[in-house]
Amino acid sequence: MEEKKACTERGCHCGDHLFEEKENSGEKESLFKEYGSDILKLVLSSVIIGLTFLPAIESIVWLKYVMIGVSWLICGLEVFMEFVKNVFHGEFFEESTLMIISSLVAIAMGEFFEGVFIMVLFCFGELLEDIATDNSRRSVCALSELKDVKTHLVDGKGIKDVSPEEVEAGSVIEVRKGEKVPIDGVLCYDAGSFDTKAITGESKLYNAEKGKAVLSGYINAGEAVYIRTTKLYKDSTVARIIDLVENSIENKAKSQKFITSFAKVYTPVVVGLALLVAVVVPLFDAYNFTKWIYKALSFLIVSCPCALVISVPLGYFVGIGSLAKKGVLVKGSNYIDLLAKTDAVVFDKTGTLTKGNFACENVEVFDGDKDDICVKALSLEGKSNHPLKTALENYYKADKLSEVENFREVVGKGLCGTIDGEKCSIGNYKLMAENGVECEKDSYNGTVLYFAEEGNLKAKFYICDEIKEESYSLIEKLRKLGVSETTVLSGDKSEIVKAVANKIGVKNSYGDLLPEEKLELFKKIKENKKCAVYVGDGINDSPALALADVGVSFGKLGSDVAIESSDVIIADDDLSKLPLSIKHSKKVKKVVVENIVFPIGIKVAIMVLSIVLPHMPLWVSTLGDVGVLLIAIANSLRNYRVQKVK
Numbered sequence: 124m125e126e127k128k129a130c131t132e133r134g135c136h137c138g139d140h141l142f143e144e145k146e147n148s149g150e151k152e153s154l155f156k157e158y159g160s161d162i163l164k165l166v167l168s169s170v171i172i173g174l175t176f177l178p179a180i181e182s183i184v185w186l187k188y189v190m191i192g193v194s195w196l197i198c199g200l201e202v203f204m205e206f207v208k209n210v211f212h213g214e215f216f217e218e219s220t221l222m223i224i225s226s227l228v229a230i231a232m233g234e235f236f237e238g239v240f241i242m243v244l245f246c247f248g249e250l251l252e253d254i255a256t257d258n259s260r261r262s263v264c265a266l267s268e269l270k271d272v273k274t275h276l277v278d279g280k281g282i283k284d285v286s287p288e289e290v291e292a293g294s295v296i297e298v299r300k301g302e303k304v305p306i307d308g309v310l311c312y313d314a315g316s317f318d319t320k321a322i323t324g325e326s327k328l329y330n331a332e333k334g335k336a337v338l339s340g341y342i343n344a345g346e347a348v349y350i351r352t353t354k355l356y357k358d359s360t361v362a363r364i365i366d367l368v369e370n371s372i373e374n375k376a377k378s379q380k381f382i383t384s385f386a387k388v389y390t391p392v393v394v395g396l397a398l399l400v401a402v403v404v405p406l407f408d409a410y411n412f413t414k415w416i417y418k419a420l421s422f423l424i425v426s427c428p429c430a431l432v433i434s435v436p437l438g439y440f441v442g443i444g445s446l447a448k449k450g451v452l453v454k455g456s457n458y459i460d461l462l463a464k465t466d467a468v469v470f471d472k473t474g475t476l477t478k479g480n481f482a483c484e485n486v487e488v489f490d491g492d493k494d495d496i497c498v499k500a501l502s503l504e505g506k507s508n509h510p511l512k513t514a515l516e517n518y519y520k521a522d523k524l525s526e527v528e529n530f531r532e533v534v535g536k537g538l539c540g541t542i543d544g545e546k547c548s549i550g551n552y553k554l555m556a557e558n559g560v561e562c563e564k565d566s567y568n569g570t571v572l573y574f575a576e577e578g579n580l581k582a583k584f585y586i587c588d589e590i591k592e593e594s595y596s597l598i599e600k601l602r603k604l605g606v607s608e609t610t611v612l613s614g615d616k617s618e619i620v621k622a623v624a625n626k627i628g629v630k631n632s633y634g635d636l637l638p639e640e641k642l643e644l645f646k647k648i649k650e651n652k653k654c655a656v657y658v659g660d661g662i663n664d665s666p667a668l669a670l671a672d673v674g675v676s677f678g679k680l681g682s683d684v685a686i687e688s689s690d691v692i693i694a695d696d697d698l699s700k701l702p703l704s705i706k707h708s709k710k711v712k713k714v715v716v717e718n719i720v721f722p723i724g725i726k727v728a729i730m731v732l733s734i735v736l737p738h739m740p741l742w743v744s745t746l747g748d749v750g751v752l753l754i755a756i757a758n759s760l761r762n763y764r765v766q767k768v769k
Contacts, residue, residue: 161250165243168197172239191235199226199242228420229741237741241424244745274305277349287356294352304341307359308350309334315348317341319695338678338694393426400734417741421733424744425726434718434755441762442711449765450694451704452678458690461673462708464653468606468701469645469667471659472613472620472634473588474677476597476627476698479660481511482589483518484569488582496582499525500574503538503549506530511572514586533557537572549574549584568622588615590623593699598628600702600768604709610648612641612667642666658701664688675701702768711762718755725751 171194174180175187206223222245230238273284275297282297287305290296295311298304304317310333317329319341328344331337337350339359356362401419405412439456446453453459473479488496497519504512505524527540536557537550548554549572552564560575569587573580598609610631613620617634624632633644645667649655657664657671668674668688676689677696693700729747733739 158250158253161246161253164197165247165250168194168239168243168246171197172236172243175235188235191230191239195226195230195239195242198239198246199223202242202245222424224420224423228416234417234741240742241745244742244749247749275299287359290352290356292352292355296350296352297347298343298350299347300343300345302343304337304339304343304350305359306339306350306352306356307336307354308352309336311349311351313348315343316345318344389426393423397423397426418733418739420741421739421744422730424741425729425733425748431719431722431755433752434722434759435715437756438711438715438718438759438762441759442707442714445763445765446704446707449700449703450697451700452692452694453704454690454692458673459708459711461654462656462691462705463712465604465606465656465673465705467608467610467648467652467655468601469610469612469648469655469657469671470629471664472611472615472623474660475658476594476611476623477588477590480589481514481570481586483514483584484587485585486518486582487585489580491576491581493582496574497521498523499542499547499576500549500572500582500584502527502542503530503540503547506540507532507538509538511570511586515584518584545577547574547576555580568616568618588619588623590626591698593697594627597698597702600699601705604702604705604768606705608648608652612636612644614638614641638664638666642670645670656701658698660696699768703765706768707762707765710766714758714762718758721758722751722755 171190175190175194180187180190203223222241226238226241228238229241274287274290275282276285276290277295277297290306296306296308310331312333314330314332315337317331317337319329319338329341336353339356339362397419400422401412401416405415408415436456439459442459443453443456453462470476486493486497497515498521501515501519501521502525504515506527525542527542530538530540532538533550533554536554537548539546539548539550539554539558541547548558548560551571552562552573555562555573555575558575558578560573560578560580562573562575562580565571565583567585569585572584572586574582574584601609608631609629611620611624611629611633613632613634614636615634617632620632620634624630636644641664645655645657649670649672652672654672656673656675657667658675659668660677664676665688668676671690673691674689675691675693678692678694691704693704725747729744733744
């Protein structure tokens with residue numbers, strides 16, 4: 124109740140306080156400790172008004188009136204003060220206005236019990252609303268707890284504790300057992316084990332070796348480790364998550380904007396209709412003002428639009444927060460609406476559908492011992508910084524490499540050298556032709572490394588960009604969610620792009636594209652689509668990400684430009700989070716629509732009944748208003764649960 128009071132003092136509209144960060148939100152208090160004063164007021168007010176029905180008190184008229192007044196003031200004083208402040212702020216048509224007018228007029232008409240009961244029920248609804256919205260806010264603001272207040276910085280003098288903001292990129296920090304990683308970086312020495320669920324939503328431990336990336340927000344599950352930071356704190360994963368979630372409400376969905384505008388028009392219209400019922404209708408009913416004023420009050424009470432104003436933004440807020448817990452950062456509720464109607468998804472290939480690193484798929488040996496050939500090939504590659512070197516190292520673990528003499532690197536073609544007195548070479552078809560090695564050009568959709576010894580072809584190493592495991596089931600999941608068109612656009616060779624697309628079930632693929640060509644093709648795909656989503660992670664994807672109805676990038680491997688250009692960020696690069704996000708967005712949108720249609724329908728029905736029925740107690744209208752609000756809030760809280768796509 125105090126929170127809403129503060130909200131009113133700031134001059135904001137009903138419901139805006141949902142998105143203000145509550146002080147000490149991370150502290151979990153008992154229900155009574157946090158809301159005890161409001162609960163006591165409700166109990167005390169109810170007990171006092173109940174005592175007025177005792178014969179002993181009913182006989183003492185002045186005491187009865189005093190008790191009624193005290194009972195009303197206990198719950199109604201704060202609401203009345205809110206009403207006065209709203210009037211001074213020029214915001215007369217607020218929910219407190221409707222309740223104060225209804226309550227005071229009921230008392231003036233001699234309906235003392237109903238006048239007080241209106242206040243009790245209204246305050247009870249406010250209390251339950253605060254409990255629900257505070258819990259929602261707490262779950263999202265808990266993301267702020269990912270930030271560490273101190274970082275163990277390692278320097279020449281030892282270890283000192285500093286604020287994460289003070290740590291420069293390239294610094295070494297110590298993360299002890301049970302502590303959160305404060306800043307993105309890579310492991311310096313030994314391997315480490317990390318609990319990643321706060322960032323990725325995954326419960327399994329992430330086992331990282333020396334040199335592997337570790338994101339801020341991970342919790343060290345093993346012994347102390349040393350990490351070399353790769354970013355400033357402000358650019359790290361945790362900072363991005365906190366910033367994106369805190370600012371996500373700025374991009375409001377159309378339905379949310381509609382409700383805000385609707386409430387501003389709806390309330391004065393309802394007050395006007397209530398006045399019409401109270402003042403004009405009695406002129407045609409034997410001047411029975413008492414009857415029609417009573418009906419106007421019922422009409423006025425149930426018309427309160429707070430169920431709409433609260434539940435719609437709450438539904439989006441809970442939806443965005445629950446996705447953030449799963450490692451999906453949505454920059455605004457408008458993108459929830461768009462994701463819900465996704466019918467076309469376009470992917471970049473490298474780093475999106477594939478891992479973006481080379482892997483040796485197979486080795487075909489024509490002559491000689493495979494182990495001997497692999498050792499010699501690795502010995503040559505070990506002398507270079509060629510990116511294919513890692514692929515061979517991951518494929519074959521050699522205990523010891525051979526000594527290479529007369530090493531020579533032929534730019535763009537391959538490597539040559541003498542091993543154990545024999546001339547060896549490894550490289551592409553051009554290198555083989557240049558060295559007079561007889562072989563046929565392989566049509567493999569990837570990279571082929573030919574290995575020759577003394578002018579004879581010994582083996583072929585088949586290198587590919589490894590496809591992400593989740594890519595294989597991705598397209599089928601998207602089809603189940605109503606995505607009718609999927610396409611791959613890439614700057615890689617057309618044959619390679621087509622091969623990857625075929626493996627994962629994408630019919631449309633285009634390769635050999637420059638960034639501007641990607642953009643033009645995407646423009647054509649986007650035409651006549653309800654929502655075209657572009658998924659990419661590189662700088663060359665930024666124009667398409669910005670053009671897309673919804674641009675999706677990755678927080679772990681994606682470039683900073685791509686992340687800034689996108690509307691949705693998948694923190695851990697897990698593609699399976701894309702269909703999960705679409706499915707959850709559909710659920711959020713459905714809940715929001717229900718929270719618009721259901722309250723309006725119920726309220727209109729009760730409004731009609733309040734006019735048509737001979738007599739309907741005022742407390743029924745109040746109970747109807749509070750009940751609709753609680754049902755709408757409970758419905759919004761369904762968005763906490765995020766279901767995976769099977």
